[in-house]
Amino acid sequence: MSQVRVRFAPSPTGFFHIGSARTALFNWLYARHTGGVFVLRIEDTDQARNSDEFLNLIYDSLSWLGLNWDEGPKAGGAFGPYRQSERAHIYREYLEKLKAAGRTYEKDGAVYFKLIGERSEVFDEHRKKTVTKVAAAPSVIDDQIRGRVERTEDEDFVIVRSDGNPVFHFVNVVDDIAMKITHVIRGEDHLSNSSKHVELFKAFGAPVPSYAHIPLILKQNGPGKMSKRDQGALIEEYRKRGFLPEALVNFLCLLGWNPGGDREKMPIAEIIQLFDLPGVNQSNARFDEKKLAHMNMAYLLELPADRFVATAREYFERQARESELPKPALVADAAYFREIMLLAQPKIKGLEELPAYTAYFFTDDFAIDAKVKEKVMAKGDPKARLNELVAALPAMDFSSDTAIEEAIKKVAAEKTLGFGDYQAVARLALSGTNAGPSITSMFRVLGRERVRARLERLL
């Protein structure tokens, strides 16, 4: 058996979305699983809608997700060029083969592919016009996921536009032949196209590749498949929002595939080992952002400290760049920044929460939650507790969380109170809210002077 060659063939006509990412991912996984070759081919035959911005977005998104390609733009390879806009000479050559075989004809300036079979005029109610139907033999698609699918292509179709540009069906098949693609893994929306493609492969006398039509991703709410316009559809959005690519990849793998049993969170190396086409589901999956968020949290939680801090900094930098608002976190001392991020890491569900969660560490001018203040100040004698803490501060050992905890417990013991009697009011004074890291670590990281100033401010 020769080496597996798969390709991901996006067109740079729009933002890179979840569905494309998963198609790329499944191709990549299959290539890695089989030790095959993952080809990136840019299908930019629609000159009117192509853009360099979208092209670069394809490169960036794939790279961010970790889906490296073995052949393609930037990577090179023996079957290039890998942008269809640069392959016109190849299409001309293949068109000649079809012409020589008598499988084409011209009409209205366009070149049509001629099916084999008897022709008759039929009125198409859906399209409200008379079309020429061909009584052709059924095309057989041998699909690794769906089994044997039969579909009869019953109309000749355009392969070269009247402006001379070849169309998708033609270039897609020509390139798959020329690039020696062995497996075509693509969305189920292409299943109906496959009969056209199979007929073209046969007309060229080329072997038909093995197909695998993967289920579609449906939008979270409402009917239909997810499209670029839907909420949460764009890869770029997750990147901006600070999702970890490894979490997104893991989640995407599970949308339509699983290794059987209960495994969900898995390192990519293990997924590569387990992934195979017959394990891919046949039914469409609805996108669930909540589950993705949970997966992201799980990955965030286990990120090594250095990587978490670096990732957090990247996130803050990106935010600063895109919103152009002052970001106090970025001008903070690196060691101080690190301490705070490590306090936040086990607490947050996503990087998005980071700015709000840590804001009061980076500025003295933080908001105080009025409702929380009202509640905290109404219970017991909070001002007395603050005074006692302020009085104890000069002698307090700030060297560790446990030392601070002991010191506060000592203050409490003297009044025959507990740690809890100081916790809420101190937290309010230090952060203006009622949620956050442990109060002792807040003391330690903020430092004696800042703690004193903030405690006194509430008196």
Next chain:
RNA sequence: GUCCCCAUCGUCUAGCCUGGUUAGGACACUACCCUUUCACGGUAAGAACCGGGGUUCGAAUCCCCGUGGGGACGCCA
């Protein structure tokens, strides 16, 4: 309208191929536990085999028909 694909908790799914399970897990939701707040974590609860026929001693599992969902029907890709 025609053709193609699909069908297990609200969602993602295991189980189906090779019929016999208290139909399992995860997300979400609820309760409790843990706890110095908030999270995390733990425990528990609720929650599904689309309907009908057939085959069979026995069907989520095999077959057929409905129904429902999705896709395709461009000189877009």
